Amino acid sequence: MTQADHILLSGGPAELGRRHGAARSHQLRAFLDDSLARLNHLLDEPVSLDALRPTINAHREAITHQTPDLAAEIDGLAQGAGITPDEAMLLQIRREILGYRRVPTRGDCTTYARAGEVVAQTVDLNGDLDDQIAVLEVAPAESGRRSLLLSFAGLLGYLGMNSDGLAIGLNLVLGGRWRPGLPPYLAIRHLLDNAGDVDEALKLLSGLRLTSSRSLTLCSPGKAAYVEILGGETRVVEGAQTVHTNHYLHPDLAPDDELNVFARNSSLRRLQACTAELADLPAAADAEEHFAVLSSPPICVPDDGDIRLERTVAAVVMHPGQGRMHVRPGDPSRSRTHVFTLR
Structure with missing residues (x-):
């Protein structure tokens, strides 16, 4: 396993x-x-x-x-x-x-948040990266802030949470011109190192020049939001609960969405399925109940043996207020939960 x-x-x-x-x-x-x-x-x-x-x-x-x-x-x-x-x-x-992949795909992350409570998501990647998973517990010198980060293959950051109660997940969205800059994975690490809540993270993010398009889902006590990024444009949507997959949701950015039709259909199906599942999920749901959502089709994307296609290589449930990150590496419908707690 x-x-x-x-x-x-x-x-x-x-x-x-x-x-x-x-x-x-x-x-x-x-x-x-x-x-x-x-x-x-x-x-x-x-x-x-x-x-x-x-x-x-x-x-x-x-x-x-x-x-x-x-x-x-x-x-x-x-x-x-x-x-x-x-x-x-x-x-x-x-x-x-x-870069952009314009071939048929079936998945590329489903993420949701409940304000002040949880950020949960599947991690859908190609390249068979489930053998490259690590959880980093980072305590920078001369800083009282610590972070737990999910990492793949030497990345300094991917998604994670910090000891102030800020958690950040992400989704790939495609649009704009990709350019040299700060990769979004490193931007998430930078935000967790330097921000204590959603508002501070959004302010920091506004001053960064990112390489590529993404949607970030953020949660801290009392607030949840996602921010969609396209070139130099950002749009923030706040809510008691947010759900995001892989197409732009904000009407200002949706016309510039470059997702191919096959991937868009998958993204729409996963968005609808996740929204429906969450309607029945109690506010006090524990990590295993969240994993039941993340492990169900079409949210969980199975492996068909093609290294070129995205599939679910991990699922994560973060409870930032409790300082706990729950990880199911590999296909979450077939793996057990690992629990990591900020010290």
Whole structure:
């Protein structure tokens, strides 16, 4: 059964990276050696590290400018894992290198939040990434704020929650021009490091130049919201309960949605199914009741053996007020729950 490694990280930025890299060195080396982080299993045309260096350098410059601590942590990751700085950076921008995928897909995350209570979601990815799952518990030096983060293949962030009670999930949405900047996964880490609630996170987010389109779902005591991002445009929708899949919901951004028709149909079905399931879910539902929602079709996307297609590789239920992250690695309908608690 797929496991989720639990990695405790503390110290300054470089030390956080070194500890992360050392803990995952064998896995990261093997992953990079597997058709260049499996990119060449997924792209129509093969790429090489040499060919990607201009892209890597452009992103490095943007990341260093906006979040110098994360840039230092990426360098520390390279040192700890015994990989090159370019390889460590490649792991952070891998999704941006894949870019838009206009082939038929069946899933790419279903996320919901209830204000002050829970953020829950499936994680739908291609590339068979359920063997690359880790949960990072991060305690930066000289900071009283700590975070629990779900990570894949050396990412410094993906989704997570912090000790102030802020939780953040995400969905891929497609639109606008993708460009060198701060990858959304690293932006989530930056928000959890530096924001205590939804309002602070949204204010920080407004000052960042992101690489690519996303929707982020945020929850802290008393508030839940999602923010859709398209180029330099953002739209925020607050509610006692929010549900998001993979198409733009805000009418200002929906006309620029680039999701292909097959993926859009899947996104609509999952949005409708999740909304219906939540109507019957009690306000005091526990993690296992939330996993029952996340494990049901069409919300849970099964594996059909094609590495190129998205499938559910994990499901997560975060109770930020309790400091608990519940993770089912792999297909959540077939795996057991792992519980991680902020210390």
